[in-house]
Ligand SMILES: Nc1ncnc2c1ncn2[C@@H]1O[C@H](COP(=O)(O)OP(=O)(O)OP(=O)(O)O)[C@@H](O)[C@H]1O
Ligand SMILES: Nc1ncnc2c1ncn2[C@@H]1O[C@H](COP(=O)(O)OP(=O)(O)OP(=O)(O)O)[C@@H](O)[C@H]1O
């Protein structure tokens with residue numbers, strides 16, 4: 001009794017420790033082949049508490065989707081640990097995984113590729129209810145109709161196939177499906193990127209409302225920094241497989257520390273033609289790092305406007321504090337150390 | 343066959359303002375597209391007309407499901423028939439009607455003169471071919487490049503769209519790329535033949551804002567060098583504000599507002615557009631307050647629509663909106679291009695218009 005009490009208050013719902021996902025590759029022909037490894041995710045750690053939303057942002061290709069896929073074991077982590085309620089899921093049998101699969105749902109980034117083209121919408125949204133034996137027959141149909149309405153899809157479309165929907169309609173099918181089994185955690189990978197801002201607002205309000213009522217948690221991956229700011233309690237900024245800044249949402253937006261975060265925030269387009277024509281973004285020059293190269297120092301160093309010698313040789317780790325940046329120059333917790341060696 | 347629809351005829355004001363010196367490169371006229379479904383005929387595009395001039399960027403924004411993709415797929419001959427059908431309309435490109443062209447004729451135009459970036463990357467990318475094969479196919483066919491030159495061109499294009507170590511990654515298959523990298527491969531394919539008209543359907547949804555800015559600069563550069571006209575479909579109103587010359591706002595299969603970009607953002611004239619701009623998360627938005635959204639749902643396009651398609655959700659509606667279908671009429675423009683809206687109300691005064 002006491003144990004479970006402890007669990008639900010102190011242990012984070014999701015805890016990721018030093019997660020690595022490397023994709024080995026061999027390219028080319030028999031005689032002219034290159035071997036190597038893509039370090040898609042290269043040692044990241046974070047927690048998500050009950051009722052919390054962690055936003056995850058970063059450059060295209062930096063490993064956000066791979067992180068989410070590794071959490072639900074769609075790709076096997078190369079190393080590291082993923083725990084749900086303190087229980088490690090590595091090496092779990094399929095049977096042991098089943099309840100966990102219900103509790104952790106994912107909304108996939110590509111609304112076109114992630115829906116089974118041969119199933120009707122009713123079938124797609126109802127499938128998890130079948131898999132987890134949650135509702136049958138008429139109840140299931142009613143539940144599917146309720147979910148469709150919830151995400152703003154006309155229930156008359158129940159028997160349509162995915163290709164008969166627009167991009168944004170398909171995205172909402174994916175959201176309805178994830179909500180069907182009343183999960184504890186939803187990994188949302190660009191869940192509103194195909195929606196106009198009004199429907200986007202409806203969906204965000206829905207997610208936040210469910211969070212308030214049911215204590216849901218979200219990992220929220222998005223490129224739209226204004227939306228992340230609104231929905232996320234904390235935000236992690238990724239760069240080439242690592243988290244380079246982690247902070248409470250308001251702190252990050254008010255005062256980004258990492259030079260990459262700064263550049264990112266400066267590039268947010270503003271919906272006002274007068275301001276847009278006058279604004280300057282920080283343009284990064286220098287070599288863009290490649291995920292198949294091992295960088296002993298900071299992967300951002302070559303593009304970084306404030307780098308010092310140490311950045312090229314030593315890797316800055318994210319210090320364990322509330323607003324943390326992995327930067328030798330900008331993170332007070334690290335600057336002392338770099339002063340000693342420089 | 344042709345449904346008569348008052349909105350479709352290009353209004354006199356509009357055509358008289360189009361200077362003859364800059365003849366449009368694309369002229370879409372009264373396009374109607376429908377799909378046969380279990381629920382009946384879905385009228386996805388209900389009379390759409392617009393022009394695009396060389397060197398110009400026209401953004402199309404609007405409700406999810408309002409017909410933005412279908413309008414552009416129809417011009418490219420890519421609406422699946424059946425269940426789809428082009429009920430009426432023309433799309434003139436270089437004096438020829440794309441909608442009545444043979445498949446072979448269209449194929450010679452597609453990719454070379456008109457390129458499209460698809461909302462669904464898998465419409466354009468073949469999962470069984472390497473990125474190199476897909477990128478070189480187009481330039482070898484249309485620009486008659488040798489294998490070697492096509493490869494060089496592919497590496498150059500991948501580099502331009504910000505893929506690191508492009509010579510290595512050419513050998514990958516699409517599934518080995520991230521969502522945003524696949525999107526950029528598609529952009530590279532579309533740009534590699536330097537088309538005169540580029541149709542970009544949500545080209546940057548999977549891109550972070552720095553790479554998005556880099557891609558937008560690439561498009562602007564092509565536009566400056568080749569006078570390429572761009573039709574940009576996007577939900578990102580920040581991008582629209584940054585790059586568009588003119589904006590078309592779609593709702594329920596129609597264009598409900600057409601305007602100069604500055605005029606649209608400064609003084610939107612259609613209640614849907616006002617609601618859309620009002621739904622933007624604002625910088626000071628508070629977590630405790632829900633985001634503003636337009637209440638209600640769009641109409642079911644498989645049912646006949648009488649009156650204004652937005653009326654059930656509209657704050658400004660009058661009795662007349664229940665019965666009369668509003669057509670695009672000119673309003674005061676705060677920019678250099680005309681401003682038109684299809685609404686019976688004058689949103690500035692709240693009065694009904696004559
Ligand atoms: N199955 C795979 N095989 C090989 N490499 C892969 C595979 N999946 C992903 N990668 C690589 O891993 C890196 C990270 O990809 P990921 O999809 O996680 O990025 P992302 O941050 O989600 O990007 P985006 O914002 O563009 O969606 C990329 O370099 C990608 O090419
Ligand atoms: N093959 C099809 N069969 C039936 N209906 C279809 C088909 N393709 C599209 N539709 C319908 O046509 C309408 C217009 O779709 P379209 O894809 O053009 O929307 P969109 O404006 O591009 O939306 P989004 O912003 O969500 O991509 C939608 O209501 C959609 O459900």
Ligand code: SF4
Nearest residue numbers: 298301304311327328
């Ligand atoms: S560690 Fe150095 S190179 Fe990396 S971001 Fe900080 S200052 Fe720049």
Ligand SMILES: [Mg+2]
Nearest residue numbers: 065109520521
């Ligand atoms: Mg991704």
Ligand SMILES: [Mg+2]
Nearest residue numbers: 166167411461
């Ligand atoms: Mg679309």
